[in-house]
Each structure stands twice: as structure tokens, then as C-alpha cells.
Amino acid sequence: MLLPEPTAEPEATTTPAAGSIEQEQDAGADERIAARLSNIFANVPSLAQVTVSVSDGVVTLAGLAPDEAAVDRAAAIAVGVEGVVTVENDIERDLSVDFEEGLGGFGERLSNFTQMLPLIAVALLVALLIIGFGYLLSSLTGIWRRLAPNSFLTELIRSAIRFVFVILGVVAALDMVGAGTLMGAVLGGAGVIGIALGFAMRDTVENYVASLMLSLRQPFRANDWVVIDQHEGRVIRLTSRATILMTLDGNHLRIPNSAVFKAVILNYTRNPERRFDFDLGIDADDDPTAARHLGVEVLKGLDFVLATPEPQARVEAVGDSNIVLRFLGWIDQRETDWYKARSQAIPAVKEALEGAGFAIPEPIYRLRVDPRSAPIATSGPALAASEAPARHAPAAATEEETDVKPADEIARMVEEERADREAGEKDLLDQSRPVE
Template structure:
């Protein structure tokens, strides 16, 4: 075959000489005759190799190592002969000779060879898929592993010769687009021919044909499964909503002292549990195994948990708040340096509405890691007030006035009894502490009312409310 490499070089030189105007007609004719004789020999070699291979395979055990080696040797011989024959035809065309009969015969042989390979690739590929499926069921079966190794090697060998045959057909001007889609299944390298619009169109038509055939055979089954899945999802969603409403009403009517967060978590968890059960049932209907999904969720949960450590710390703090219930929705609290009313809460964060109408979302980890002050946790609160009078004013009178104002307020409770005492002798005033008890919701009303009423009444009773002052004594020095 190396002689034909030399012939190719000679053909190139003849073409260059003719282009230069040299007379090489006699030499050219001799080369043409040499190529034609060699093509006859090559055609004879193809037939002899095929007969020898058939005879040899009959003496060997099918799918044995010896049979596989014989198959490899046969294909390599055939590949070389067909490649050389194709080069010979192309050389004759380069020299201006039209070997139509030889070319058509070679194209016919390559076409039959490609057809055989196409069927073989599909058949062996199906065998490979079946063996892989069986190995997934019995992964320790050595016999299956050996069969798979032989089939895989056979597919690889046939695939290489198949690609070469298609390439030779293309070089001879034959439309081999049909085979490119089959070559793609072998996982080989993409060639420029595959990117040709005709090739892509052929592949798309074949894919569409496969889809149509599949749904023609299995369409009814899939439609039935789709209807079942839709019904399962609808039933699960309906049950989830009904159970959510039922559970909400039950918890609202029960005597259990549950926080809003606990109620919401119980209701949400129960409704979502129903949806998850429905999802698993739907997946089982289409033949999806749940074990790999659950295992995957476990691995994904570990990865997500590692990546979201801060969020998980908030979640853990939310669980502590859920268990110990230091506050609930509607309580007025001071947490993480923020004072306001709890608007909403979940396991990750708490939303506070301040009294100047700002909405603040605070992570639960910051709340649980600091002091929590719940202003409205108790039903009763004590209002702490301080009023000062001058040193020249009547203490008994002032105390009597304060008692009248406190006891006369409709929101002040008589039990526990209010406290009115002289507490401090300051530099400029005598200070009374006034500490009435009120309901928590009346705290600020009483605070503001008493502050205003004390000022008005002290003015009316001519009781002074002194401001800080300092007496300076100036001593005049005598000369």
C-alpha cells in the first residue's frame, strides 16, 4: 500500500507539470494504467479477505477473545484496502480520467459496508444498554461484566471502521448525511460534516421519528399516568388546604397556650407534609425510585447546611424562642436595641413595627443572644412618676393633692394600692414618688394624664414646682 503513497506524489507532480506546459502525456498514461491494474488487484483482495474471514470465524467460538482479535484484523485489512481504492479513484479523477464503473462499484461496496455497520452499531448498542441495565440489578455478576467488555470493544472497533466508511463515501461524492446521526451515538468527535445543515436536518427528522414512534407505542400509558399525577396533586392540594383550615380553627378554639409562631409552624408543617406525601406518590406512579431521591436530599441537606451556617443559627434561635416563648405577636418588646411592637415572627427572623411606624426585620440569633424585654408580658404595670415641690411648700397638702389625683383617675387600680411617698430631698426640691398600678394597655394614658393634671392642680393650689437653682453669697472685703 506504500506504493500508492508514492503514486499520489507522482500524480501531484504530473498535474503541476501539465500546468507548467510540459509534455507528460506518455508518462501520465503509464501511471493511469498502473492505477487501474492496482484497482483490479484491490477489488480481488477485498473478496479474498471476506472469504478468509468467514472461514476463520466459523472455526472460532463466538464472542471469544480469538474471534474478537480476528474481527479486529479483518476490519483493519478492509479499512486499508478501501482507503487505498478510494485514493486510486480520486487520483484517476485528478488525472482527468473518469472511472465511472470502478467508482460506482466502490461506492456500492462502501454503501453496503456502511449499512452493515449501521445495523451492527444499533444492535450492539442495544446489547450494551441491556447489559448495563442487568449489571445495575446484579452489579457483582462477573459473567455480565465480561460480556459487557466484549460488546463494548466490539462497538468501538466497528465504530472506527464505520466512521472511515462514511468518510470515504463522502470523499467520493456520496450523500452520507444519514449515517452522521448514528455516528453521534458512538460518542465520537464531531466533524465539520455533522454541522452541515443537511446533516442537522436529517438528525432532527430521525429524532422526531423516534419521538413519534415512542409516543405511538407508549402515548396512552403516559396520558393515563399524567392524568393520575394531576389527580394526585389536586387531591393533595385540596386536602392540604382543608386540613390547614381545620387545624387553624382547632388551635384557635383550644385551651392550649401556644404562641403564634408555634401555631403557624404546626399548621404549615402539617399542610406541607400532606403535599410531600402526594409528591412521593406521584413520583412512584411514573416509576421513579424514592430511595435515590431521599439519599440525594440527605447529601444536599448537608451541603446546604454547611453553606448556610448563619441562617441555621437563626433557625436554632427561632426554635429556642418557639420553646420558651419570651414574646409573641402583638407584644411590645425591646430586643437587640430596638423598641416596638412584634408584627410577625418565624423561625428565622422577627419583624418589629416601631412606634414611629418603621418596620425592622431582626435575625433571631441577635434577639436570643441579647436581653429580651417584654413590656406587655404582664397584665398589670406600675407607672413610675416623680414630682418635686419647693422647700417652702406644705408637704402634707401636696401629698393630699397627689392622692386625690391618683385615686380619682378612672384607669388607676386600687389593688395593688398606689404608692405616694416623699422620696428625696434634692438641692432645689422635695421629690415625691407616685406609683399607681394600671392595666398594661392603659400605661401611657395614665402617665400622660397624671403628668398634666399634677401641673394644673399644683398651679391652682399654689404649690410650686421648683427648677434647679443655686444661691450665691458674695462677701465684700473690708479695706
């Protein structure tokens, strides 16, 4: 069985369609095709160096072109001319550097820039006028202070106005000089940079927003005695970054406002009336009701304890060998120091209970001795009951010990600190606004 001979594959060249090639060509057709293509290429700057030769409808292109797109364009033009059978494209890409043309382009750009100088000057003038109006508007502090509740928000509004008018001035200037594309790129880039900075400075932004909220809500006043989470002290000032406390031992403590805003705040100064309490134990055989009444009467007799609310006493717990009583009394912190009042109330009630025959027992332990064990050696003879140390009689209280006036050392230091820094860091605490 004979197999058919394989046919040759067609070459990958530009071939005319079937029946499109005439048998006889006009004698002047090649010249007309060459002239037509030469005229076309002469009017196209990128194809000015292309040469054309035609033989029996076959167009051969040679010469130089600046890029591959121009090479393909020349072949496409040649194919479109009537009478062209096929095109041999021998055009090469021009890889030479024309310094004269480059300098000429730079000169043209310089000339265009020189012609645009009046327009650029007008655009700059318009931008400066817009920005200047924004700064003038932001300088009207009286208006913004009436609208804003505090100085921090006033400064924030003024900064926002200046920023908005600066952006408007730049946009207007770029639009006047026809740099819309540049304006879009700048605004887009600014948006992307703003998002990136927002993520990178998340803590800073959170702290700034917390400062704004604290300045609006005013949770405390200057010199208030507060506890912020585990930090205790008197408030010196609230700044745009941190809350500054002076601890009870005289040290400065800066707490970031973001932490303050989320913290649990205990303010001892808001309510001048404050309660103190302490526990005392009596013997389990004693009457707790009588001991409670006696302790309350003793508290009522103390000058610094308020009559309203009245002092109280409660049975807190029943221990192994005693009954625990809790005594409570109220003081006015503006006239009485809390620590001093408690320190005087405890011994006063204790002495009254002991004087009335109530025993304040010590812990009792029961020891079981194994008779089979050897006696325990001691370092010395045991003390006889008669040799036990006698109790000291209560000493008379001195005038200093009976003084219950508020300790104002820390408060005085806070006031001095605020007075020394009046011209320094801005204080966002406003005494004229209500406290939260």
C-alpha cells in the first residue's frame, strides 16, 4: 500500500489571497507604488528614514525606524496600497543616540515653561490667597472659643481649617496650570501614605483621640485625689498626651491618656464626706451587741466624726476564739485627714472596750504532747507567770497626735507645680466646665 507523499508546510510569510495576483502588471505600476509609499513615509516623522523599492508588486522596505511599533506600522501601510502583492520588511531599529534632538527637546520644554511662567505666577498667587484666607479664618480665636468647649478642641479646629485651606490652595494652583494628572497622583499618594501612617501610628492616634475625649468630659479637677487603675496620687494637669499625677510620696507619674480613658478612675475628692472603717475582735463569751453600742458611742464622741451619716458597728465574723466587729465612721475631708482620723479612732474604741471589761483575745492554740516523746530542751528556763512583762499604761496623747487637720503637703506641692508651669505645657482641665 502506497502512502501519499507529505506536502511541504507553507512558509510563515505574508502571502496574497488566492486569485489576487494579476497575470500582467502595468509597466508603471511599480514606480507608482514606490512613489506613493515614499510620499507617505516622508510625511510620517518616525518613518522618514525608510526607503522603498518595488519589483513586480513586491515591496521591499529598508532603512531605520525608532522602535518596533514603527517597523510594524510601515509594513501595514505598504500592504494597504493598491497593487502590492507582498512586503519584504527589512527595516532595522535605530539604536543611535541623537544628542541634538535631545537638546532640542529640552529647549522646547524650556521654551514652553517660559511661556507658562505668567500662568504659574497667577496660580501661585491664587494658592497664596486661599491659604492666607484660611490662616486668617483660623486666627479668629474668639469665634472658635465660643463654639468649642475647651482650648484643646479650639486648637484642633484651627489646625483643621488651616490644613483644609492649604489643600484647597494647592489643588486650585495645579488645576490652573493644567496639572490634573499630577494632582490626582499627589492626592492618591497622600491617601496611601495616610493609611500607612494610620496603621503605623495607631497608638499615637488613639492617645490623641483619648486626650480630646478627656478634655471634653473632664473626669477630674486639678489637685483631685484619684486612683487610676493601681496608680494613686493628686492630679497636676491633663495635657494633650498624658495625665500627670503627683503620688502621695511626692513623685511625678505620667499616664498616657489612652490608658486613662479606658481605666477605672476612683476620685476621693469629688465627695468631701468619706468613710473610714476598722476591725476589732472581742472574746467569744462577751456580748457583741453591748460592744457595738459602746464603740458607736465612742465614735460619736470624737469631734472629727460626723453626726450625719451616723457611725455604725457590725458583726463581721465569728472566729475561732473571738467575734470580729467592724466599726465605721464618716469624716469631712475638707477639715479632717482620713488617715489621721482612722489612726485616732482605733485606739479610742479599743481602750473603751478594754476599760468596760471586754477582752480582746489573742489567738489560742491547743498543743497535744505525746508522753512517749522525749522532753523538748529549751534554751532557758520558762518565765513564771509573775515574771511576765507588765502592760504599759496608755500614754497621754500629745497635741500633734490629736491633730486631724488634712495633710496638705502634696496638695501644696501640686499648686506650686501648676504655678511654675503656667507658661509651659497646656492644661486641658477647665475649672469653668462641669465635671463628668
